[in-house]
Amino acid sequence: MSDTAPQNKDIDPHAQAAQIATRVTVIGMILDIALGILKCVGGLLFFSQALFVDGIHSLSDAFSDLIVLAVMKASRRAPDQEHPYGHQRIETFGTMLLGSTLIAVGAALAWDNLERLFGSSDAPLPEWPILVAALLSIVGKEWIFRYTRRAGERIRSELIIANAWHSRTDAFSSVIVLVSTIGAMLGFVWLDALAAVVIAVIVGHVGWNFTWSSVKELVDTGIPAEEIERLKAIARETDGVHNVHELRTRKMGPDILLDVHLVVSPNISVSEGHQIGMHVVDRMRETLDDIAYINFHIDPENDDELEPTSLSLPKRQELNTLLEEKLGIPLPHGKLRLHYLRNKIHLELFLDEPFLSGHHDQLKELKGFLEPQPWFGSLRIWHGEPV
Template structure:
């Protein structure tokens, strides 16, 4: 007996709202990044701060990432269609991977250039005080856009938007490094400026690697953590009617979770009761993890992980059995019903007869004798309804 679970409804009505919110915060961040990038690159070049110059380039990478976010959010928030029944959230994952790769490339180039300058011992003039002003403006502006973007990202459950927010936070942190290194350079430790530039480039590489690796894990369908899987299994096992749980599989799509689970129930229950047990498991799991998008459950009468697969001869179908019984016993009464239980590669029959069924030859012993020589036969019971 098997029964697929009911998939969650996609929040189509929220897609346009989410897309609008993401577009708004991203455009605001992009304008801020562009302005800060111009200020820092100009101040770094004019007032002799390599660290601020690298920090300005970091801001321009934010502008590029904002363009990626705008394009990807527009595509990933499209409603599911016939070709993409689970939606388009994986486009967001791909966008996050591209963003991370961009950060790694930019960070590596900046780190290499400034590391060579530090190792060569190139003497640079001390930075001017406007570098401090530019760095302070950057810290305040990037911290504000970080908090704003992260809040919107959490509200619409967008990994890409949250990743972009943390990119802004690294820009704010790198500007703090510029402040400290500039103060040191102005006090005579001019080499601090080059070290700070390498350090900031390392920050860019680190955050890019994190985005890229997390995206790769999602694209190859990495499952939930062991703790989360155990919590979901415990919920299923504590549900009345569930005897065992196996093949609990999970994968992520953006911040959404997709689950497949096999539930072992008593073999004698009806299909509808098995489905009802499965729906109670679904409700319980959704209370543990509220970002589960879809749960597909399979109802088993036995643990088919351990049971042998049917070989030869193959188990007969309902139609085959009815034909076999009809040939030996004649047509069954119109009011009769047959229940079949396929367990451990055998068939167990229940024949339910109306109290006024014609003929007395249809007994448990008669049917058992008829089927006893078949290797697939397990047991039979003939029930007669009480008057």
């Protein structure tokens, strides 16, 4: 049995999220292009190789923004026949690429500044306009970082959040430019290189976190153990649930996909078991908003503790034929109810009063025939229609 999250027909959440992501990414891209041109020109005019490289970094951010736009457009499409669970894994893959980019940027910055730290340079000293350009970059990139991160958290997009941190690496590198310029003017040229190495390590660490998180999601790593225990407790506390013997989860972009096996009384109807499952689903959704799909399976006994029911046990048609032969009459639909429990079959027959009175011997003979059968569990004969 399964359940799919209800959708508001008037508002497509995928389209709404894609619209927000597009808007914030385009704003960031425009800012990256403007700052990139400013820093490249300023670095060439005022003798700052660091600012020029920082400008290249900003322009590379604009290129990564284009990747984000393409990925978000693809990942936020509604589910279709070929992708019934949606396209969110495209976003996960995009997040992994961005995280890898952050690692590469961090490694490149670290290597470059280690060379500067242990090397020497006869280049002209940078001039004061470099400080202005670096400050503008720091303020602009910090603003776009906060704006983008808020949008990413709102639409629950790891890709947009990762892109926000990618923007902040540009602010970090601008801080390096600012420190290096001040240090060079004061005579402490080595100070900016040391700070650059430290910040490069931080940038690489952020990239590693995003990359590793994406890799774990792509290999279907479940949600944290404490959240799984919370969901199990909720299921067990639901009226009608005897136990939960299996609960599996996996992430798909911002969404959680969940499979749960619920143990209920073996004597209830299929519809009542389904209703109990729907109550579990409703309570789980109240606990975790990120759950997109829940597949629940209703079990009459705990499969983990008992031997699985054998497939060689007689099926309904075989039993129906056997009973009709022994009783000498055809059984109308619905007169026989079967329970497959503990590798035995428990039968319930619903017969009217005239039949019970006129076929007492046949019923006694039937019971005598069933008892020695290895698959037989019990036989109950009810007077009247099944309820």
